[in-house]
Amino acid sequence: MAAITFDDVTKTYGDGHRAVSDLNLDVKDGEFVVLVGPSGCGKTTALRMIAGLEEISDGQIRIGERVVNNLPPGARDIAMVFQNYALYPHMTVAENIGFALRMRKVPKAEAKRRIAETARIIGLLDHLDRKPGQLSGGQRQRVAMGRAIVREPQVFLMDEPLSNLDAKLRVQMRAEISRIQRQLAVTTVYVTHDQVEAMTMGDRVAVMRKGLLQQFDAPQRLYERPANLFVASFMGSPAMNVLEGSLERDGDALVCRIGSATLVLPPDVQQARPELASHVGKPVAVGIRPEAFDEAAGRNGDGGRLRGHVQAVEALGSELLVHFDLDAKPVLVEDVLEGLVDQEQAEELAELGIVADSSRATVVARLDASARVRPDEPIELAVDLRHLHFFDLASGEAVGA
């Protein structure tokens, strides 16, 4: 097992396109790291450079103590699992799992032991004699994992391994892969465009955009302390609401104005985030997660409310997603729009009759299922002022995070 280190790694393709720029990343021994970002952000290129399938233009990648820049893939002691795992249809599960061992002329007794051990880990001991055609989609995916596991590599590299599975199976397999990785404690780098997958699977998550690393942190920290507008709007579903606002002084208090509303920030927020003071008088982007709204003021006191008009209510059983409009301007900078890669979500909104309007913001609140809200009625919600996010409008960087 081994750590993986990227030192100022850049990849420029033959046509001059810079897919990865100055990437610095340290994946610890045994850690599960997810590379996530929208299509084209360079995550697959980064993974393929670890594997040796893509040349490194500049910088250095180390696996353990070894610089691998010039090592061929076969000498790197890694195993990859791809989206398109082609199993050999005429071979049994045992033969598929053991194929790499046969190629390497591993003695029969040892191969048998390793195949059995692998089958136990992936939960297919009873299916060793079946052919892939006799397996479910999830079981086939587990065989693909098994082929990587049986090689006992130093590193697993996975590129969107679940994207061909249906939604329910994806959820199951997410948990399954996490469990197997924890059990084996093999250093793993996992590529996905799906932020839910990233949040639920990674020990740490590296968010990329346009070849640049945006933030590398534990999932909860990415969610609670996004470094910039892009990460803020990319991580979380429904996405963070981002509105234009301003920070102002009102006597001793620091207030945030959003449209016609004034939110009074509690003194401890000012103390904990002194950087906010430097943005007094300046326009800022204010981020509010859907769950930071509530019908009644919570334990954080009533420092202000937002009023609007309900456009649509989605009842999800355990909770309501309430879309309402507000006399505030949405922040429609590229960082936010690009972070909202969830096309499905955009289509759903369109179906609900909600379209982007630059003069009025539509925000979404996650409320308890018992909340009494109806479409076309006014709504007034308390905001959890300790969980507001602020960003510099010009740079997109978080203020006082």
Ligand code: ATP
């Ligand atoms: P996706 O989720 O769509 O696979 P990604 O984040 O994995 O996206 P990469 O495949 O790493 O993105 O590609 C990063 C950028 O490099 C893209 O703009 C892509 O068009 C470009 N790219 C990839 N392969 C090549 C190549 N062989 N030659 C030139 N450009 C390439």
